Amino acid sequence: MTKKESFFVNRLKSIGFAFRGARLLILTESSIKIQVCIGIIMTIIGFLVGLSPTEWIIQTITIGLIIALEGLNTAIEEVADFIHPEFHPKIGLIKDLAAGAVFIFAMIAIIVGCIIYFPKIF
Ligand SMILES: Nc1ncnc2c1ncn2[C@@H]1O[C@H](COP(=O)(O)OP(=O)(O)OP(=O)(O)O)[C@@H](O)[C@H]1O
Numbered sequence: 001m002t003k004k005e006s007f008f009v010n011r012l013k014s015i016g017f018a019f020r021g022a023r024l025l026i027l028t029e030s031s032i033k034i035q036v037c038i039g040i041i042m043t044i045i046g047f048l049v050g051l052s053p054t055e056w057i058i059q060t061i062t063i064g065l066i067i068a069l070e071g072l073n074t075a076i077e078e079v080a081d082f083i084h085p086e087f088h089p090k091i092g093l094i095k096d097l098a099a100g101a102v103f104i105f106a107m108i109a110i111i112v113g114c115i116i117y118f119p120k121i122f
Helices: 003-028 030-049 053-083 089-121
Strands: none
Touching: 003 030, 003 053, 030 053, 030 089, 053 089
């Protein structure tokens, strides 16, 4: 196999691993399931109220980022539990920080939602 072929084969394998990870997150993680459901509901509402192209871009990025952050939070929790399955204040702190990062963006997502939808509703 040439060097160029092995590069593309490796990239394809990496995409396969990432796809498996995304599938696992959506099928097994309740927090991700909730965020995906919210994303689908917001997309349906977006069609109903007729978002502009810019609003669609902002909403789609916001939905994608919150799901991606939830996924990273889950990965951090898995690493923490693997490294130290027993109770430890540092593990608690690490998990709280990761959850805090998701929470901060969730607040931003709510603000973005209000900015987009309030003028359409009121
Ligand atoms: N091993 C541990 N040591 C210390 N505190 C922990 C430990 N595991 C969890 N905690 C505390 O409990 C909180 C919840 O942890 P958990 O792993 O259940 O996260 P979660 O966000 O509720 O998980 P899930 O994403 O599965 O709903 C953590 O944020 C942390 O404060």
